[in-house]
Amino acid sequence: MTGFVFLRVRAHRLLVTAALLAVLLTTAVLATLAAFSGSVGDAGLRHALQTRDAAAASLIIKAESPEADRAEAVQVRSGARQSFDGLPVTLREFHRSGPYALPRGLQPPAAREGEPDLTTFALADRSRVRLSKGAWPSAGQGDVIGVAVPEVAATQLKLLPGPRVLTLADRLGGPAVRIRVTGVYRPVDRNDPYWQLDELGGRGVHRDSFLTYGPMLTDAAAFGSGRITHGGVSWLATADFTTLGADRIDSLRTAAKNSQKLVAARPGLESGVTTRTSLPDVLGSLERALLVSRATLLIISLQLVLLAAYTLLLVARLLSTERAGETQVLLARGASRGRLAALSALEALLLALPAAALAPLLAGPLTRLLAGQGLLARIGLRVDTGPTAEVWLVGVVAALACAAAVVAPALTAAVAARGRGRTLPAPLRTGADIALVAVAAVAFWQLDRSTSGGGALSGDREGELGIDPLLVVAPALALLAGTVLTLRLLPPTAKLAERRATAGRGLTVPLAGWQISRRPLRGAGPVLLLVLAVSMGMLAIGQGASWDRSQDDQADFRAGAPVRVLGSGTSRFGQGGVYDGIPGVRAAVPAARTGLGLSGGRQATVLALDTGLAGTELRLRDDLADTDPGKLLRSLSPKKTVPTGVLLPDDTVRLVLDVTLSSAEDGPHAREGTTITLTFEDRFGVPYRLQSDTLAPDGKPHPMTVDLAKAADAPAGRPAGPLALTGVEFDEAGYPDRIAAKRLTIGGMRSVTADGATRGVTVPKDLAWGAKATASVEPDSSRNERGPAITAVGSSPRTPLDVSYHTGRVVFEDQWGPKRTVTVRVTAKRGEPALPAALATDRFLESSGAKTGSVIDIPMPQGPVKVKIVGALRGVPTTGPGAGALEPAATPATDGGALLIDLRAVNRVLATRPDAAFPPTEWWLFTERGAARQVAAALRDRAEIDPTQIQVRDEIAEDLHDDPLGAGPQSALLAVALVAAALAAVGFAVGAVGTLRERSAEFAVLRALGAPRRQLARLLAVEQSLLIGLGLLIGLALGAVLTRAVVPLIVLTGQATQPAPGVLVELPLGRVALLVAGVAAAPVFIVAALAMRRGDTAAAMRVQGGE
Amino acid sequence: MTENISARSGTSVVAGRDGEPMVRVENLHRSYGSGAAAVHALRGVSFDVAHGELVALKGRSGSGKTTLLNLVGGFDALDEGRVTVGGTDLAGLGEDGLLELRRDRIGFIFQSFGLIPILTAAENVGVPMRLRRTAPKERDARVELLLALVGLADHAEQRPGELSGGQQQRVAIARALANRPALLIADEPTGQLDAETGLAVMELLRAVVRAEGVTALVATHDAQLLGLADRVLELNDGHIVEHV
Known part of the structure; x- marks a missing residue:
């Protein structure tokens, strides 16, 4: 029997060689992917622990x-x-x-x-x-x-x-x-x-x-x-x-x-x-990343299995068809179906054994080849490439499965039907394809709504993440369903083409049209192969390009700006001006954030940003809002107003005020001293209170110095000038037993520079102050006590501040009673602050029940601040679980979304409240092109800044791109696209040669009827080109649809979560064109080669007519 | 006679001097292989076929009938000798010339019918006319006429797989006549048919030959069918032996 098997193999050596090639290719690639997954996983784990995560x-x-x-x-x-x-x-x-x-x-x-x-x-x-x-x-x-x-x-x-x-x-x-x-x-x-x-x-x-x-x-x-x-x-x-x-x-x-x-x-x-x-x-964290990496490779492998299985089935079906006559003879001579199946199985083993032996051995060099390209080579990842037990197992199982695929058609071979060929195979006629589409839809829906894990991962009851088989197979099922649906589309499309084609005079186009429309199964094989190969290739290209883009988008989203400083050792007052002098910094934008508790244990983030500055610098992805997100951001900026208060020269390091405090006698237990506190507003509108000296009420002018440089922790710190003096507050402790007139005047202001030069400060002519006096203890009217009051407040260029007041009257009990302090607060008058606007994320709106137009309270110092939601964003950079570890609610379950407000607008509201401010806690630095690293290096050299508090967008992007566990599967995608093209070429070649053989008699007859060789070549070319064109077009359409639907669901972060912002699908046209050219090249070449063949008409006629 | 037939049936008659045979084969030699294993299929075969004649070519299986027909049809190359069809020496024709000959002046009928399985009877008959780029209306009219001629007008839309062997051969005959050939070459046209069907097909062939005024060279080993021919040539060991 073995000898007979070899004879059969020799008789159909072309098809058997094609089958061997397909089996070897498939087995080698699957074994390589298994080896790659294991070795890159281990290497990535070691690399991370030895480099990026070494400290941790x-x-x-x-x-x-x-x-x-x-x-x-x-x-x-x-x-x-x-x-x-x-x-x-x-x-x-x-x-x-x-x-x-x-x-x-x-x-x-x-x-x-x-x-x-x-x-x-x-x-x-x-x-x-x-x-x-x-x-x-x-x-x-x-x-x-x-x-x-x-x-x-x-x-x-x-x-x-x-x-x-x-x-x-x-x-x-x-x-x-x-x-x-x-x-x-x-x-x-x-x-x-x-x-x-x-x-x-x-x-x-x-x-x-x-x-x-x-x-x-x-x-x-x-x-x-x-x-x-x-x-x-x-x-x-x-x-x-x-x-x-x-x-x-x-x-x-x-x-x-x-x-x-x-x-x-x-x-x-x-x-x-x-x-x-x-x-x-x-x-x-690395374990989750390994899972994601393995799931990605598994998804890719399953698609490859699908393509390989189809190629093998196609080859096997052609082999079975070619042997139909031989099979009939054997059956007629007494061979049982079981014996025939055994023959086929033996043949299949002859194909499987070399593949099973060679594939694991090839896996090593191929893994090295894969790991030596692109991202992995740049990272310098070293992988172990010796074949492991797992690789051998995969090789053997794959080889046996391929053998089964080759045997299957032989086991189900039936006598070729006479008469009209059916346009649809039996499974399709019974609706199996619709059932497949339904299953694929369910799997896809599961993938879409997967919440416990992400993508193809899901959590079990204990919360352990694992690879979900249904979710992993979903993309392959979707691919298969889409491809199978093509079969339903082929006959009506071909019929349409046939009607148009047969109306003319010639033979070439009509005959090609008849072939495709009346023998769709014959043409469907190569078409479906091309559809699968192109779709798969597009999915691979789309996944790779989208992953690439997503890393950059994630870096943008996490960093917010090219460089972000999250903290500093200098005083808050001294942080704003630090970045002015750093070469490469184009704009320093202050930001502050706080939390907002929502129902259900969720926590939202409130991010306050100077949107007036950020609006022109911050790049928000277009899909983050339904309208232009940049425009939405700029709508948060408050209207520019006339500066209030007394503007100081920008180089002021000390401010000297001539302050006079005079007071009428107000009792033996009156004051314990008057402390002066000045409020300065920097150019970002943030108020800072700086305490000055204590003043004696002797009616004499005293020069009081406010050391701005010291308050800013100079030389390390520097305020964001020019500063404006916007408030004067003085506290007087004591128990006045009578209403005593008091008066505080600031007679002159002088600015002192770092080199000691002094000059006067210009007071605006229209400077107006508002004053209020409050006591820490409410007066008891039953005891004839009175609270403090302002009697007059004014300003002139020579006397910037003149306020008259009294501190009321109170009954002194004893020194152990509640201490009474009177605070007189004088602030530069300004218009009523507008209601700050806010942008809310969809998550916030969903978590809070608010909507656009709602007015909500934000917790702030000295009480909540009302803001009005004027628009919605899908995400706010630097907020949410995917944006880093800054958030109090860093998990999807507790994430309540984010609100983006303008820092200046909020501080304008807070300026009306005593001792209330929302100072910046972080600085977003927008740099000149290419200067980010230089800026970061300069900042890291500063003593007051902890290097770990500096985030550099390019470094984040590099970390994301260079993560071997994330980059590993991307290297495999290109290889898969190449293998897909190769398998398609093998399958198409087999199909085309089979077509030619099957129709050799027909072509001989046409030659006998007078058809020139070139016409027959044209006929073959037209026919096959129609099939190639159909396959490529449908493949492109299906690939585009699948890529856009599937990629956002399977591209995850290293922590198995959906990336923030969401994945934007990229399909680089250049690469797609290369794919299409690559997939089409071999079939076109094969068709051209076949068309050029010179057959022996006479020999064919002899076979036709007998002797 | 030839002219009368031409006028009646509208066939394209190959121009030639009166008395010139339609087919002239002179001293034809054809061998396959080389050396001791060489097979000499034809050894100096010579004969003529007159215009309008139905000549049967007889010989046992492997006697060289198909080889001879292939050489007369111009899709095999002779080793020695000369073949003239309608006054045209085939040796002087290039590949395009031979194709034109087969397309316009010779009709073929094969033992295994040679129909294209996916085309209907009407479409099969129309193939030679498409090769000649005949206008669609003229083509359709001719197809209808020919199918009626062979008695298959009601089977125009059926495919070969839905027709019996005899019906398929009739379609093949109709196809062979599509471009009004001057010469019909039939290689064992009844070889795959039963006796009764074969006789019917042969009778049809003779009737059509008469009606269309074409010359026919038919290879067959069926004795019953030989009786329908005007002349019988026997091929024996590569030589022609003529019977009356």
Whole structure:
């Protein structure tokens, strides 16, 4: 029987070769995808843990007691290793001292009145630092301790290696320490996880309440000598993840969660040691990303299986048709159907075995090829490509499945029907295709509404995410359903074409039309193959391009601006002007945010932005609103008004006011002093209250100085000038027993610049003040008490403020009674503030029940502020679960959406309330083109800004694009598109050759009737071109529809959530054109080659007529 | 006689001198293969077929009948000799000339009918006229006439798979006459038919030949059908032996 099998194979070697090629291609690609998924997953996991998430994946062990301080490194290492589930560990130590004060002489004169600058000593791992000047400190310098200082401290404090000795005071009361600078150092890599052990993060300087420099590195002898107050020791343990695979995630996570217990179980570490690691969270996050990656590859694989199965069925059907006569003869000679099936099965095994053996071996090199292209190559991902058991299993199963696909038509072969061919195959006539469409619709609907996970992932009862088979197969089902529906469209389309075609004189077009319309099944095979290949290819291209675009969109949405600063160590007053002087910054936009609680436990975000500035800079995607989102944003800006108050020159560092307070006698328990507070408004309309001096009511003018520079924490900070003085408030505590006339005047204002130059401040002629006096305790009219009141308030160019008032009358009980303070608040008059407008997200409207036109209350200092919703957006950048970790409600379940309001408009409302302001908490910096990184670098060098508080849009985009678990599947998409084109070529070639063979007799007859060879070639070309054209057109249409419907549902973030903003489907026309050309190229070439063949008419006639 | 038939039936009569045969085969040689395995299908075959004659070509299976017909039809190349159809030496014609000959002057009828399965009877008959780019109205009228001639007017819309063998061969005959050929070449036209049907087809063929005034060269080994021919030529071992 084997010999007979080989004879049969030889007789139909073309078709069998095509089948072998299809089986090998399919099996190799599926095995490669399996290998790729596993190896890229593992490599991506390791890459993330060793690079992007290295800091979070490390373990910090801190000794909090003297016993723990003395613990042996070997015990710490052992505990750390157990915490990393036995992975090899590198341990680095960091000893730190308590805080020491630097000599005042090192501070600038202006800063010497404030707090001293601080520093600490440290013993650091020398491999993490590099000496840039001088030498490392060594022991044996008497009572003077040698230190190496960080570069930034050396620059700012002008410290160089030399004989100069400095005395540092111990802030904890210990003895002073004398030091000498021996060297200057800098960290090898400031981003090294090691610097988590340093409170300054390796930056060398940090500003918050104090300005701290350091650490000053010294030697072990100095630490051990007892001269330095010991602050504690900490260790950084980093694991070697090079052997880690996805199968160890669970055990590693469990070990990391138990790190405290495991480390504390080591001898010497039983008490006073704390551990800290974010590894469990990182692993959880990576696990979700792995799931997304695998689901994506699975979706792609299933589509490929569909195409491959169809190609194989087509080849097998043609083989079966060619053997129809042979089968009839065998049946007539007594062969049973089972025997025939066995023959076919044996043949199929001959195809499957080489594929099963070769495919897993090819998977390695092909995986390397895939991983060596594009994004993965740029990331520098190293993948293991040896065939695993999973790859072999996939190879064998795929090969056997392909064999089954080849055998299937033989098992169902029936005698070829005589008479008219049916236009639709049996399953379609019974409506199986409609049923398939229904199933696909259900699966698609499930995919669309999947809420517990995202896309093709779904959560089980315990909330564990997993790959949902129905959701994964949904795109393939949709593809299949769309393709099968084509079969229903073919006959009527062909009939239409036939009617038009047969009216003419010639033979070529009518015969081609008759072929297609009267033998649709014959033509349907290649057409459906092309439809599948083009649709699949478009889905792959669309998915890849959309994913790419989505990463950029997500980066835009998360960052909001090219650079965003989320916090600073300077005072709020001093943050606004900092960015003016930074090269590359085109506009600095202030922003503030607060939360708004909604029903059902949801929390909305209120983001206040200076929309007047942001309106021209912030780019909102067009689909974020039904109308122009930029226009909507600009509609939030309040109308420009005339500036109120007294405008100061922009270079004012101190304001000097000549203030006179006069008061009539008002009793023995009158005042305890009058404190003056001034309100300044910066150019963004944000009010800041700065307290000035306490004034004595002696009726004499006193020059009161407001140090704006100091309030702004200059030189680090700088207010956003020009400033305007918009309010004067003075508080008087006491118990006046009579109504006593008081008067406060500001006789003159002078602006002092940084170089000491003084000039007068111009007071506007139309300056008008409003004043109000309030008491902290309500007057008791039954005791004839009276509250304070303003009697007159005025202004003139020479006397900017003149307010007359009294503080009322109150009965003094005793000093233990409630303290009575009278506050006189004088504010520059301004018009009634307009009702601020707001834009709400759809989510907010749905969560709050509000709609466009609604007026709602926003919680603000000193009471809620009403805003009116004037429009809706689909999303507000930097808000929502997909925009980062800033939100209080960072999960889809608790997300109540967002409101976008104008910061200036809100502060105008708050300006009417005492001590109320909504200052900016973050700054959105819009930069010149290409300057974002330069700006970020300049900001990261600033002492008062924590580098982790700086978000750079391009860095976010790079992280998203370079995520190997996200980028991995995208590399496979191109390969899949190529394989689809290849399978289509194989299937089409087989179909075309089969057509030619089947019609060789017909062509011989036509030659005998006088048809020239070129006419027959044209006939074949027209026929096949119609099929190719039909297949490509339908494929394009179906591909476009499917891509737009499916891609937004299956492109997820690495955390298995829908990206924010939503995915915008991209179908690059260039790539689609290449796909179509690629898919069409082989069939067109094949048709041309077949058309050029010169058949032997005489031989065909001999076969026709016999001898 | 030829002229009368032409005037009556409107066939295109190949111009030639009076007495010139329609087909002249001179010293035809054709072999396949080479060396010791060579098969000499025709060894110096010579004969004439006069205008309007129905000549039967007889020989057992494998005697070279089809080869001879193919050579006369111009879709095989001879090794030696000369074939003239309607006064035209086939050797002087290029491929286009041969095609024109087959399209305009020769009609073929095959043993296995040679009908295109997806076309109706009417469409099959119309194929040669489409090859000649005949105007649609003229084509349709001629198709109707020919189908009536062969008694299949009521079966015009049926496809070969829905017709019996005899009916299919009738359609083939009608197709062969579509472009008013001067010569009909039929290779075992009744080979796949039963005796009764074969006789009927042969009688039809003779009637049509007479009516259309065409010359016919028919290969057959059926003795009953040989009786209907004007002349019988026997092929034996590559040679022609003529019977009266």
